[in-house]
Amino acid sequence: xxxxxxxxxxxxxxxxxxxxxxxxxxxxxxxxxxxxxxxxxxxxxxxxxxxxxxxxxxxxxxxxxxxxxxxxxxxxxxxxxxxxxxxxxxxxxxxxxxxxxxxxxxxxxxxxxxxxxxxxxxxxxxxxxxxxxxxxxxxxxxxxxxxxxxxxxxxxxxxxxxxxxxxxxxxxxxxxxxxxxxxxxxxxxxxxxxxxxxxxxxxxxxxxxxxxxxxxxxxxxxxxxxxxxxxxxxxxxxxxxxxxxxxxxxxxxxxxxxxxxxxxxxxxxxxxx
Amino acid sequence: xxxxxxxxxxxxxxxxxxxxxxxxxxxxxxxxxxxxxxxxxxxxxxxxxxxxxxxxxxxxxxxxxxxxxxxxxxxxxxxxxxxxxxxxxxxxxxxxxxxxxxxxxxxxxxxxxxxxxxxxxxxxxxxxxxxxxxxxxxxxxxxxxxxxxxxxxxxxxxxxxxxxxxxxxxxxxxxxxxxxxxxxxxxxxxxxxxxxxxxxxxxxxxxxxxxxxxxxxxxxxxxxxxxxxxxxxxxxxxxxxxxxxxxxxxxxxxxxxxxx
Numbered sequence: 001x002x003x004x005x006x007x008x009x010x011x012x013x014x015x016x017x018x019x020x021x022x023x024x025x026x027x028x029x030x031x032x033x034x035x036x037x038x039x040x041x042x043x044x045x046x047x048x049x050x051x052x053x054x055x056x057x058x059x060x061x062x063x064x065x066x067x068x069x070x071x072x073x074x075x076x077x078x079x080x081x082x083x084x085x086x087x088x089x090x091x092x093x094x095x096x097x098x099x100x101x102x103x104x105x106x107x108x109x110x111x112x113x114x115x116x117x118x119x120x121x122x123x124x125x126x127x128x129x130x131x132x133x134x135x136x137x138x139x140x141x142x143x144x145x146x147x148x149x150x151x152x153x154x155x156x157x158x159x160x161x162x163x164x165x166x167x168x169x170x171x172x173x174x175x176x177x178x179x180x181x182x183x184x185x186x187x188x189x190x191x192x193x194x195x196x197x198x199x200x201x202x203x204x205x206x207x208x209x210x211x212x213x214x215x216x217x218x219x220x221x222x223x224x225x226x227x228x229x230x231x232x233x234x235x236x237x238x239x240x241x242x243x244x245x246x247x248x249x250x251x252x253x254x255x256x257x258x259x260x261x262x263x264x265x266x267x268x269x270x271x272x273x
Numbered sequence: 274x275x276x277x278x279x280x281x282x283x284x285x286x287x288x289x290x291x292x293x294x295x296x297x298x299x300x301x302x303x304x305x306x307x308x309x310x311x312x313x314x315x316x317x318x319x320x321x322x323x324x325x326x327x328x329x330x331x332x333x334x335x336x337x338x339x340x341x342x343x344x345x346x347x348x349x350x351x352x353x354x355x356x357x358x359x360x361x362x363x364x365x366x367x368x369x370x371x372x373x374x375x376x377x378x379x380x381x382x383x384x385x386x387x388x389x390x391x392x393x394x395x396x397x398x399x400x401x402x403x404x405x406x407x408x409x410x411x412x413x414x415x416x417x418x419x420x421x422x423x424x425x426x427x428x429x430x431x432x433x434x435x436x437x438x439x440x441x442x443x444x445x446x447x448x449x450x451x452x453x454x455x456x457x458x459x460x461x462x463x464x465x466x467x468x469x470x471x472x473x474x475x476x477x478x479x480x481x482x483x484x485x486x487x488x489x490x491x492x493x494x495x496x497x498x499x500x501x502x503x504x505x506x507x508x509x510x511x512x513x514x515x516x517x518x519x520x521x522x523x524x525x526x527x528x529x530x531x532x533x
Contacts, residue, residue: 010357010369013350013413017372020410024387025375031390078287081280091460095518096288098464101471102514103295103507106491110499111294114301121297149290202378210380213473217495227382234386234478244390247383258378 028251032244044245053229053246060225063140064208067147068155071204072197074148075155079196080189082156083163093160097153109146109217116142116218138220146214147204154203162196163189198264202257210250226250295511302504319505326502332490333506335401336470339486343408344416344465350409351416352458356450358417359424370421376411377418384411385478392479399481407479408472412465419461423454 035041047053082093100108115121116137123133136142166189174184212227219225226246233243302320306313323329358366376384388407397403427450435445451458473488480489491503 006357006360008357009353010361013354013357014369016350016410016413017369020388020391020406021372021375024384024391025379027390027394028383028387074287077283081284092522095522097291098467099515099518100291100295101467103298103511104473104487104491105471106473106488106495107298107499107503107507108294110491110495111297111301115293115297149294152287152291206378206380210382212382213492227380230382230386234389240386240390243386247386250380250383254379254383258374 028244028247030244031240032246032248035241044241045248047242047245048249053226056224056226056229057249059140059223060209060227063143063147063225064205067144067151067208068201068205070144070148071152071155072201075152075159075200076197079156079159079163082160094157097157100153105150106213106217109150109214112142112146112149112218113137116145137218138222140219140223142218143215143223143225146218147208147211150214151204151207154207155200158196158199158203159193160196162193166192194264198261202261205257206254209253298504299508299511301501302508304501304504307501308498319501320509323502323505326500328485329487329490329500329502329506332485332487335404335484336486336488339401339404339408340466340469343405343412343469344462346409347412347416347465348458348462351413351461352420352454354413355417355420355424355454356446358421359427370417373414373417377414381472381474382478385475388475389478399479400484403479403481404476404484404486407475408469411472411475412469415464415468416458416461419464420454420457423457427453 032044033040033042035043048057116134117123118133118135118137120137126133136145170192171184171188174188179187210227212225212231215221215223215225215228226249230243230246230250233239233246237243303315303317304312305316305318354369358369361369385407388403388410392399392403392406431449432445435449436442440448471488473492476486476489477492480486485493487503487506491499494500494503
Protein backbone atom coordinates (compact mmCIF):
# COMPACT_ATOMS: atom_id res chain seq x y z
CA UNK A 1 0.00 0.00 0.00
CA UNK A 2 2.61 2.48 1.15
CA UNK A 3 5.02 1.51 -1.58
CA UNK A 4 2.50 1.70 -4.36
CA UNK A 5 1.48 5.17 -3.23
CA UNK A 6 5.12 6.23 -3.21
CA UNK A 7 5.55 4.87 -6.70
CA UNK A 8 2.68 7.07 -7.83
CA UNK A 9 4.85 10.06 -6.96
CA UNK A 10 7.09 9.26 -9.88
CA UNK A 11 4.23 9.41 -12.37
CA UNK A 12 4.41 13.17 -13.09
CA UNK A 13 8.06 12.81 -13.96
CA UNK A 14 7.55 9.64 -15.98
CA UNK A 15 4.77 11.28 -18.00
CA UNK A 16 7.00 14.33 -18.50
CA UNK A 17 9.98 12.21 -19.56
CA UNK A 18 7.90 10.23 -22.06
CA UNK A 19 6.39 13.33 -23.66
CA UNK A 20 9.45 15.57 -23.67
CA UNK A 21 12.38 13.13 -23.87
CA UNK A 22 11.31 9.85 -25.47
CA UNK A 23 8.69 11.02 -27.98
CA UNK A 24 10.85 13.90 -29.36
CA UNK A 25 13.77 11.52 -29.88
CA UNK A 26 11.39 9.14 -31.62
CA UNK A 27 10.40 11.99 -33.90
CA UNK A 28 14.04 12.68 -34.83
CA UNK A 29 14.31 9.02 -35.81
CA UNK A 30 11.01 9.17 -37.70
CA UNK A 31 12.05 12.23 -39.71
CA UNK A 32 15.57 10.94 -40.20
CA UNK A 33 14.43 7.60 -41.58
CA UNK A 34 11.65 8.82 -43.89
CA UNK A 35 11.48 11.04 -46.95
CA UNK A 36 9.00 13.81 -47.71
CA UNK A 37 6.31 11.34 -48.71
CA UNK A 38 6.67 9.45 -45.42
CA UNK A 39 8.26 6.37 -46.98
CA UNK A 40 11.14 4.64 -45.22
CA UNK A 41 14.57 5.59 -46.49
CA UNK A 42 18.18 5.52 -45.35
CA UNK A 43 19.09 8.34 -47.70
CA UNK A 44 19.15 11.05 -45.00
CA UNK A 45 21.52 9.05 -42.83
CA UNK A 46 23.70 8.02 -45.76
CA UNK A 47 23.89 11.68 -46.81
CA UNK A 48 26.74 11.98 -44.31
CA UNK A 49 28.89 10.12 -46.86
CA UNK A 50 28.52 12.93 -49.37
CA UNK A 51 31.70 14.93 -49.82
CA UNK A 52 30.42 18.11 -48.19
CA UNK A 53 28.92 16.44 -45.10
CA UNK A 54 31.75 13.95 -44.65
CA UNK A 55 34.20 16.85 -44.64
CA UNK A 56 32.18 18.65 -41.96
CA UNK A 57 32.02 15.49 -39.86
CA UNK A 58 35.78 14.85 -40.15
CA UNK A 59 36.64 18.42 -39.19
CA UNK A 60 34.23 18.23 -36.24
CA UNK A 61 35.71 14.93 -35.08
CA UNK A 62 39.26 16.20 -35.43
CA UNK A 63 38.68 19.48 -33.64
CA UNK A 64 36.61 17.95 -30.85
CA UNK A 65 39.15 15.16 -30.22
CA UNK A 66 41.94 17.73 -30.15
CA UNK A 67 40.00 19.95 -27.72
CA UNK A 68 39.18 16.98 -25.50
CA UNK A 69 42.87 16.04 -25.37
CA UNK A 70 43.93 19.62 -24.60
CA UNK A 71 41.25 19.88 -21.90
CA UNK A 72 42.46 16.63 -20.35
CA UNK A 73 46.11 17.63 -20.22
CA UNK A 74 45.23 21.06 -18.80
CA UNK A 75 42.65 19.74 -16.35
CA UNK A 76 44.40 16.75 -14.82
CA UNK A 77 47.31 18.64 -13.20
CA UNK A 78 44.90 21.37 -12.12
CA UNK A 79 42.52 18.85 -10.54
CA UNK A 80 45.47 17.22 -8.74
CA UNK A 81 46.67 20.54 -7.37
CA UNK A 82 43.16 21.48 -6.23
CA UNK A 83 42.59 18.05 -4.66
CA UNK A 84 45.82 18.36 -2.67
CA UNK A 85 45.18 21.92 -1.58
CA UNK A 86 43.07 20.72 1.33
CA UNK A 87 40.42 23.25 0.61
CA UNK A 88 37.68 21.78 2.74
CA UNK A 89 35.20 23.92 0.91
CA UNK A 90 34.34 21.58 -1.87
CA UNK A 91 31.50 23.81 -3.03
CA UNK A 92 33.86 26.78 -3.36
CA UNK A 93 35.92 25.03 -6.03
CA UNK A 94 32.80 24.01 -7.91
CA UNK A 95 31.58 27.62 -7.76
CA UNK A 96 34.77 29.10 -9.20
CA UNK A 97 34.29 26.98 -12.30
CA UNK A 98 30.53 27.51 -12.58
CA UNK A 99 30.76 31.27 -12.01
CA UNK A 100 31.85 32.20 -15.57
CA UNK A 101 28.57 30.73 -16.80
CA UNK A 102 26.79 33.73 -15.34
CA UNK A 103 28.36 35.82 -18.05
CA UNK A 104 26.54 34.81 -21.20
CA UNK A 105 28.22 32.00 -23.15
CA UNK A 106 27.95 33.86 -26.46
CA UNK A 107 29.44 37.05 -25.03
CA UNK A 108 32.31 35.16 -23.43
CA UNK A 109 33.11 33.51 -26.74
CA UNK A 110 32.82 36.84 -28.56
CA UNK A 111 35.27 38.34 -26.10
CA UNK A 112 37.87 35.89 -27.42
CA UNK A 113 37.28 37.34 -30.88
CA UNK A 114 38.49 40.69 -29.56
CA UNK A 115 41.33 39.19 -27.55
CA UNK A 116 42.62 37.23 -30.54
CA UNK A 117 42.34 39.98 -33.16
CA UNK A 118 45.45 41.09 -35.06
CA UNK A 119 45.62 44.23 -32.95
CA UNK A 120 43.91 42.63 -29.96
CA UNK A 121 45.02 42.44 -26.35
CA UNK A 122 46.98 39.21 -26.73
CA UNK A 123 48.99 40.42 -29.72
CA UNK A 124 49.70 43.73 -27.99
CA UNK A 125 51.04 41.78 -25.04
CA UNK A 126 53.11 39.53 -27.29
CA UNK A 127 54.63 42.45 -29.22
CA UNK A 128 55.45 44.14 -25.91
CA UNK A 129 57.66 41.16 -25.10
CA UNK A 130 58.93 41.14 -28.72
CA UNK A 131 57.30 37.79 -29.38
CA UNK A 132 55.84 36.86 -32.78
CA UNK A 133 52.12 37.67 -33.13
CA UNK A 134 49.44 35.03 -32.83
CA UNK A 135 47.23 34.99 -35.92
CA UNK A 136 44.70 32.31 -35.13
CA UNK A 137 41.38 34.17 -35.37
CA UNK A 138 39.12 32.62 -38.03
CA UNK A 139 41.21 29.44 -38.13
CA UNK A 140 40.47 25.98 -36.71
CA UNK A 141 42.84 26.79 -33.84
CA UNK A 142 40.56 29.57 -32.66
CA UNK A 143 37.68 27.09 -32.64
CA UNK A 144 39.75 24.67 -30.55
CA UNK A 145 40.57 27.50 -28.16
CA UNK A 146 36.89 28.38 -27.88
CA UNK A 147 36.00 24.76 -27.19
CA UNK A 148 38.72 24.34 -24.56
CA UNK A 149 37.69 27.60 -22.92
CA UNK A 150 34.00 26.75 -22.79
CA UNK A 151 34.25 23.11 -21.77
CA UNK A 152 37.33 23.01 -19.52
CA UNK A 153 35.24 23.18 -16.30
CA UNK A 154 33.41 20.04 -17.37
CA UNK A 155 36.74 18.20 -17.47
CA UNK A 156 38.16 19.64 -14.24
CA UNK A 157 35.18 19.01 -11.96
CA UNK A 158 34.67 15.24 -12.53
CA UNK A 159 38.42 14.54 -12.30
CA UNK A 160 38.66 16.68 -9.16
CA UNK A 161 35.74 14.77 -7.61
CA UNK A 162 37.30 11.41 -8.43
CA UNK A 163 40.67 12.48 -6.99
CA UNK A 164 39.17 13.82 -3.76
CA UNK A 165 37.46 10.47 -3.18
CA UNK A 166 40.73 8.50 -3.28
CA UNK A 167 41.58 7.21 0.21
CA UNK A 168 44.92 8.82 1.15
CA UNK A 169 45.84 5.58 2.96
CA UNK A 170 46.00 3.77 -0.38
CA UNK A 171 48.51 6.31 -1.67
CA UNK A 172 50.47 6.14 1.59
CA UNK A 173 50.48 2.34 1.45
CA UNK A 174 52.00 2.47 -2.03
CA UNK A 175 54.69 4.84 -0.78
CA UNK A 176 55.39 2.62 2.26
CA UNK A 177 55.81 -0.34 -0.02
CA UNK A 178 58.55 1.52 -1.84
CA UNK A 179 56.83 2.98 -4.88
CA UNK A 180 58.31 6.22 -6.15
CA UNK A 181 55.96 9.14 -6.93
CA UNK A 182 55.77 8.25 -10.63
CA UNK A 183 54.90 4.62 -9.89
CA UNK A 184 52.33 5.71 -7.31
CA UNK A 185 50.74 8.00 -9.87
CA UNK A 186 50.49 5.42 -12.63
CA UNK A 187 49.58 2.45 -10.40
CA UNK A 188 47.25 4.13 -7.90
CA UNK A 189 46.09 7.67 -8.61
CA UNK A 190 45.50 7.42 -12.34
CA UNK A 191 43.57 4.10 -12.31
CA UNK A 192 41.39 5.26 -9.41
CA UNK A 193 40.50 8.48 -11.20
CA UNK A 194 39.37 6.75 -14.41
CA UNK A 195 35.63 7.21 -13.72
CA UNK A 196 36.20 10.96 -13.45
CA UNK A 197 38.34 11.02 -16.59
CA UNK A 198 35.73 9.12 -18.58
CA UNK A 199 32.89 11.38 -17.55
CA UNK A 200 35.08 14.42 -18.21
CA UNK A 201 35.84 13.16 -21.70
CA UNK A 202 32.13 12.60 -22.36
CA UNK A 203 31.18 16.04 -21.11
CA UNK A 204 33.77 17.77 -23.30
CA UNK A 205 33.71 15.61 -26.40
CA UNK A 206 29.93 15.60 -27.02
CA UNK A 207 29.30 19.37 -26.83
CA UNK A 208 32.51 20.03 -28.78
CA UNK A 209 31.54 17.58 -31.51
CA UNK A 210 28.07 19.05 -31.89
CA UNK A 211 28.63 22.79 -31.41
CA UNK A 212 27.64 25.24 -34.10
CA UNK A 213 28.02 28.46 -32.16
CA UNK A 214 31.75 28.39 -31.39
CA UNK A 215 32.62 27.68 -35.02
CA UNK A 216 30.32 30.48 -36.15
CA UNK A 217 31.77 33.05 -33.75
CA UNK A 218 35.47 32.16 -33.89
CA UNK A 219 35.84 30.33 -37.20
CA UNK A 220 34.77 33.28 -39.31
CA UNK A 221 31.85 31.23 -40.73
CA UNK A 222 34.24 29.69 -43.26
CA UNK A 223 34.65 26.46 -41.36
CA UNK A 224 31.50 24.35 -41.28
CA UNK A 225 31.17 21.79 -38.52
CA UNK A 226 28.54 19.05 -38.58
CA UNK A 227 26.57 21.12 -36.04
CA UNK A 228 26.47 24.05 -38.46
CA UNK A 229 25.20 21.80 -41.24
CA UNK A 230 22.37 20.45 -39.06
CA UNK A 231 21.46 23.90 -37.77
CA UNK A 232 21.22 25.27 -41.30
CA UNK A 233 19.07 22.38 -42.44
CA UNK A 234 16.56 23.25 -39.73
CA UNK A 235 16.61 27.03 -39.66
CA UNK A 236 17.42 28.00 -43.26
CA UNK A 237 17.17 25.13 -45.72
CA UNK A 238 14.09 23.74 -44.00
CA UNK A 239 14.99 20.13 -44.82
CA UNK A 240 14.07 18.49 -41.51
CA UNK A 241 14.50 15.00 -42.92
CA UNK A 242 18.14 15.59 -43.84
CA UNK A 243 18.80 17.46 -40.57
CA UNK A 244 17.29 14.59 -38.57
CA UNK A 245 19.23 12.01 -40.57
CA UNK A 246 22.51 13.76 -39.76
CA UNK A 247 21.43 14.05 -36.11
CA UNK A 248 21.03 10.27 -36.03
CA UNK A 249 24.65 10.00 -37.14
CA UNK A 250 25.62 12.29 -34.26
CA UNK A 251 23.60 10.16 -31.86
CA UNK A 252 25.57 7.09 -32.95
CA UNK A 253 28.74 8.82 -31.73
CA UNK A 254 26.99 9.81 -28.51
CA UNK A 255 25.87 6.21 -27.97
CA UNK A 256 29.40 4.89 -28.53
CA UNK A 257 30.61 7.38 -25.96
CA UNK A 258 27.87 6.42 -23.47
CA UNK A 259 28.63 2.72 -23.90
CA UNK A 260 32.31 3.38 -23.25
CA UNK A 261 31.53 5.33 -20.09
CA UNK A 262 29.17 2.58 -18.89
CA UNK A 263 31.98 0.04 -19.22
CA UNK A 264 34.57 2.14 -17.37
CA UNK A 265 32.30 3.72 -14.81
CA UNK A 266 29.98 0.96 -13.62
CA UNK A 267 28.84 2.62 -10.41
CA UNK A 268 28.26 6.02 -11.97
CA UNK A 269 30.93 7.47 -9.70
CA UNK A 270 32.30 10.11 -12.01
CA UNK A 271 29.93 12.98 -11.50
CA UNK A 272 30.03 16.69 -12.08
CA UNK A 273 29.20 17.51 -8.47
CA UNK B 274 59.38 25.40 -2.55
CA UNK B 275 59.88 25.66 -6.31
CA UNK B 276 57.18 23.04 -6.70
CA UNK B 277 54.57 24.99 -4.76
CA UNK B 278 55.39 28.16 -6.69
CA UNK B 279 55.03 26.31 -9.96
CA UNK B 280 51.67 24.98 -8.80
CA UNK B 281 50.49 28.45 -7.87
CA UNK B 282 51.60 29.87 -11.21
CA UNK B 283 49.73 27.08 -13.00
CA UNK B 284 46.52 27.79 -11.10
CA UNK B 285 46.85 31.52 -11.74
CA UNK B 286 47.40 30.94 -15.48
CA UNK B 287 44.29 28.75 -15.74
CA UNK B 288 42.23 31.36 -13.92
CA UNK B 289 43.52 34.11 -16.19
CA UNK B 290 42.44 31.92 -19.10
CA UNK B 291 38.98 31.39 -17.60
CA UNK B 292 38.36 34.95 -16.47
CA UNK B 293 40.17 37.04 -19.12
CA UNK B 294 37.14 37.15 -21.45
CA UNK B 295 34.96 38.20 -18.53
CA UNK B 296 37.32 41.01 -17.63
CA UNK B 297 37.36 42.03 -21.30
CA UNK B 298 33.57 42.26 -21.40
CA UNK B 299 33.57 44.37 -18.26
CA UNK B 300 36.06 46.74 -19.87
CA UNK B 301 33.80 47.01 -22.95
CA UNK B 302 30.93 48.11 -20.76
CA UNK B 303 32.86 51.28 -19.84
CA UNK B 304 34.12 51.96 -23.37
CA UNK B 305 32.90 55.21 -24.91
CA UNK B 306 33.49 53.94 -28.44
CA UNK B 307 30.63 51.87 -29.86
CA UNK B 308 32.91 49.30 -31.46
CA UNK B 309 34.87 46.68 -29.62
CA UNK B 310 37.98 47.39 -31.63
CA UNK B 311 39.16 50.58 -29.96
CA UNK B 312 39.09 52.28 -26.60
CA UNK B 313 37.30 55.61 -26.74
CA UNK B 314 37.54 56.64 -23.13
CA UNK B 315 35.75 55.84 -19.91
CA UNK B 316 31.99 56.26 -19.65
CA UNK B 317 28.99 55.22 -17.60
CA UNK B 318 26.53 56.10 -20.36
CA UNK B 319 25.73 52.49 -21.36
CA UNK B 320 24.58 51.75 -17.85
CA UNK B 321 22.16 54.66 -18.03
CA UNK B 322 20.90 54.00 -21.55
CA UNK B 323 20.41 50.35 -20.59
CA UNK B 324 17.34 51.24 -18.55
CA UNK B 325 15.80 52.96 -21.56
CA UNK B 326 16.50 50.09 -23.93
CA UNK B 327 13.16 48.32 -23.98
CA UNK B 328 14.29 45.38 -26.14
CA UNK B 329 17.13 44.41 -23.85
CA UNK B 330 15.03 44.87 -20.73
CA UNK B 331 12.29 42.68 -22.23
CA UNK B 332 14.87 39.98 -23.07
CA UNK B 333 16.21 40.25 -19.52
CA UNK B 334 12.76 39.75 -17.97
CA UNK B 335 12.07 36.83 -20.31
CA UNK B 336 15.38 35.23 -19.34
CA UNK B 337 14.86 35.68 -15.61
CA UNK B 338 11.22 34.55 -15.80
CA UNK B 339 12.13 31.40 -17.74
CA UNK B 340 15.12 30.62 -15.50
CA UNK B 341 13.11 31.08 -12.30
CA UNK B 342 9.92 29.29 -13.32
CA UNK B 343 11.70 26.44 -15.10
CA UNK B 344 14.12 25.78 -12.25
CA UNK B 345 11.36 25.93 -9.62
CA UNK B 346 9.18 23.54 -11.63
CA UNK B 347 12.15 21.25 -12.19
CA UNK B 348 12.89 21.27 -8.45
CA UNK B 349 9.32 20.23 -7.59
CA UNK B 350 9.02 17.54 -10.28
CA UNK B 351 12.59 16.32 -9.75
CA UNK B 352 12.44 16.13 -5.93
CA UNK B 353 9.11 14.31 -5.96
CA UNK B 354 10.51 11.92 -8.56
CA UNK B 355 13.58 11.29 -6.38
CA UNK B 356 11.38 10.18 -3.47
CA UNK B 357 9.69 7.66 -5.71
CA UNK B 358 12.87 6.53 -7.46
CA UNK B 359 14.53 5.93 -4.10
CA UNK B 360 11.75 3.45 -3.23
CA UNK B 361 11.97 1.52 -6.48
CA UNK B 362 13.64 -1.79 -7.10
CA UNK B 363 17.01 -1.76 -8.80
CA UNK B 364 15.83 -2.46 -12.32
CA UNK B 365 13.12 0.20 -12.48
CA UNK B 366 15.49 2.68 -10.89
CA UNK B 367 18.16 1.95 -13.50
CA UNK B 368 15.66 2.46 -16.33
CA UNK B 369 14.38 5.78 -14.99
CA UNK B 370 17.84 7.13 -14.18
CA UNK B 371 18.96 6.03 -17.63
CA UNK B 372 16.18 8.07 -19.24
CA UNK B 373 17.03 10.98 -16.96
CA UNK B 374 20.58 10.93 -18.28
CA UNK B 375 19.48 11.35 -21.89
CA UNK B 376 19.07 15.16 -21.94
CA UNK B 377 22.37 15.57 -20.09
CA UNK B 378 24.42 13.24 -22.28
CA UNK B 379 22.69 14.00 -25.55
CA UNK B 380 23.94 16.89 -27.63
CA UNK B 381 22.05 20.14 -27.00
CA UNK B 382 21.44 20.55 -30.71
CA UNK B 383 19.71 17.15 -30.88
CA UNK B 384 17.61 17.93 -27.79
CA UNK B 385 16.74 21.29 -29.35
CA UNK B 386 15.62 19.96 -32.72
CA UNK B 387 13.79 17.01 -31.16
CA UNK B 388 11.73 19.38 -29.01
CA UNK B 389 11.17 21.66 -32.00
CA UNK B 390 9.81 18.72 -34.02
CA UNK B 391 7.56 17.76 -31.08
CA UNK B 392 6.11 21.26 -30.68
CA UNK B 393 5.52 21.57 -34.42
CA UNK B 394 3.68 18.25 -34.63
CA UNK B 395 1.59 19.10 -31.55
CA UNK B 396 0.72 22.42 -33.15
CA UNK B 397 2.04 24.48 -30.23
CA UNK B 398 2.53 28.18 -30.77
CA UNK B 399 6.24 28.94 -30.44
CA UNK B 400 6.93 31.48 -27.73
CA UNK B 401 7.64 31.74 -24.02
CA UNK B 402 5.62 28.58 -23.34
CA UNK B 403 7.67 26.33 -25.59
CA UNK B 404 10.94 27.75 -24.22
CA UNK B 405 9.69 27.13 -20.70
CA UNK B 406 8.71 23.51 -21.40
CA UNK B 407 12.12 22.85 -22.96
CA UNK B 408 13.99 24.43 -20.07
CA UNK B 409 12.05 22.41 -17.49
CA UNK B 410 12.92 19.29 -19.49
CA UNK B 411 16.66 19.86 -19.46
CA UNK B 412 16.63 21.19 -15.88
CA UNK B 413 14.99 18.18 -14.20
CA UNK B 414 18.05 15.91 -14.67
CA UNK B 415 20.28 18.44 -12.89
CA UNK B 416 17.88 18.51 -9.93
CA UNK B 417 17.74 14.70 -9.77
CA UNK B 418 21.53 14.58 -10.04
CA UNK B 419 21.85 16.86 -7.01
CA UNK B 420 19.01 15.44 -4.86
CA UNK B 421 19.49 11.70 -5.47
CA UNK B 422 22.80 11.32 -3.54
CA UNK B 423 21.23 13.09 -0.52
CA UNK B 424 18.22 10.81 -0.76
CA UNK B 425 20.44 7.73 -0.69
CA UNK B 426 22.16 8.92 2.49
CA UNK B 427 18.85 9.31 4.32
CA UNK B 428 18.15 7.03 7.22
CA UNK B 429 14.71 5.57 6.41
CA UNK B 430 14.02 4.84 10.10
CA UNK B 431 13.70 8.54 10.94
CA UNK B 432 10.83 8.90 8.49
CA UNK B 433 9.20 5.72 9.82
CA UNK B 434 9.67 6.93 13.38
CA UNK B 435 7.83 10.14 12.51
CA UNK B 436 4.99 8.10 11.02
CA UNK B 437 4.88 5.88 14.14
CA UNK B 438 4.65 8.97 16.30
CA UNK B 439 1.51 9.95 14.43
CA UNK B 440 2.73 12.36 11.78
CA UNK B 441 0.98 12.27 8.44
CA UNK B 442 3.27 11.27 5.53
CA UNK B 443 3.27 14.84 4.23
CA UNK B 444 4.11 16.32 7.63
CA UNK B 445 6.76 13.64 8.18
CA UNK B 446 8.28 14.49 4.81
CA UNK B 447 8.52 18.20 5.50
CA UNK B 448 9.69 17.79 9.11
CA UNK B 449 12.10 14.90 8.70
CA UNK B 450 13.11 14.18 5.13
CA UNK B 451 13.07 17.64 3.59
CA UNK B 452 15.59 19.31 5.97
CA UNK B 453 18.03 16.50 5.22
CA UNK B 454 17.80 16.78 1.45
CA UNK B 455 17.56 20.59 1.45
CA UNK B 456 21.23 21.19 0.52
CA UNK B 457 20.77 18.90 -2.50
CA UNK B 458 17.54 20.65 -3.45
CA UNK B 459 19.20 24.06 -3.20
CA UNK B 460 22.23 23.11 -5.26
CA UNK B 461 19.88 21.50 -7.78
CA UNK B 462 17.93 24.74 -8.00
CA UNK B 463 21.09 26.81 -8.41
CA UNK B 464 22.45 24.46 -11.05
CA UNK B 465 19.15 24.44 -12.96
CA UNK B 466 18.87 28.23 -12.77
CA UNK B 467 22.42 28.67 -14.07
CA UNK B 468 21.94 26.19 -16.91
CA UNK B 469 18.70 27.86 -17.94
CA UNK B 470 20.27 31.31 -17.85
CA UNK B 471 23.28 30.26 -19.91
CA UNK B 472 21.40 28.17 -22.45
CA UNK B 473 21.41 29.29 -26.03
CA UNK B 474 21.17 26.24 -28.29
CA UNK B 475 17.91 24.72 -27.03
CA UNK B 476 16.25 28.14 -26.77
CA UNK B 477 17.39 28.91 -30.33
CA UNK B 478 15.35 25.98 -31.68
CA UNK B 479 12.29 26.31 -29.45
CA UNK B 480 11.70 30.07 -29.40
CA UNK B 481 9.17 31.84 -31.54
CA UNK B 482 9.69 34.91 -33.68
CA UNK B 483 9.68 38.10 -31.64
CA UNK B 484 10.32 36.36 -28.30
CA UNK B 485 13.92 36.68 -27.20
CA UNK B 486 16.01 35.73 -24.23
CA UNK B 487 19.33 37.46 -23.66
CA UNK B 488 21.18 34.62 -25.43
CA UNK B 489 19.09 34.70 -28.58
CA UNK B 490 19.13 38.50 -28.57
CA UNK B 491 22.92 38.49 -28.46
CA UNK B 492 23.03 35.90 -31.25
CA UNK B 493 20.96 38.08 -33.57
CA UNK B 494 23.09 41.08 -32.65
CA UNK B 495 26.37 39.33 -33.49
CA UNK B 496 26.20 40.24 -37.16
CA UNK B 497 25.10 43.84 -36.61
CA UNK B 498 27.45 44.36 -33.69
CA UNK B 499 26.62 43.90 -30.04
CA UNK B 500 25.03 46.91 -28.38
CA UNK B 501 27.28 48.22 -25.60
CA UNK B 502 24.28 48.14 -23.24
CA UNK B 503 24.52 44.36 -23.40
CA UNK B 504 28.02 44.48 -21.90
CA UNK B 505 26.75 46.77 -19.17
CA UNK B 506 23.90 44.40 -18.36
CA UNK B 507 26.20 41.36 -18.29
CA UNK B 508 28.57 43.15 -15.99
CA UNK B 509 25.72 44.01 -13.63
CA UNK B 510 24.48 40.39 -13.62
CA UNK B 511 27.95 38.99 -13.04
CA UNK B 512 28.83 41.37 -10.22
CA UNK B 513 25.45 40.79 -8.56
CA UNK B 514 25.95 37.02 -8.61
CA UNK B 515 29.50 37.41 -7.34
CA UNK B 516 28.28 39.52 -4.39
CA UNK B 517 25.41 37.14 -3.65
CA UNK B 518 27.73 34.13 -3.63
CA UNK B 519 30.15 35.99 -1.41
CA UNK B 520 27.36 36.75 1.06
CA UNK B 521 25.94 33.23 0.94
CA UNK B 522 29.37 31.72 1.50
CA UNK B 523 29.99 34.02 4.40
CA UNK B 524 26.66 33.71 6.20
CA UNK B 525 26.69 30.05 7.33
CA UNK B 526 30.26 30.35 8.59
CA UNK B 527 29.34 33.12 11.01
CA UNK B 528 26.45 31.07 12.29
CA UNK B 529 28.72 28.13 12.98
CA UNK B 530 31.18 30.26 14.83
CA UNK B 531 28.47 31.66 17.03
CA UNK B 532 27.27 28.20 17.86
CA UNK B 533 30.74 27.13 18.90
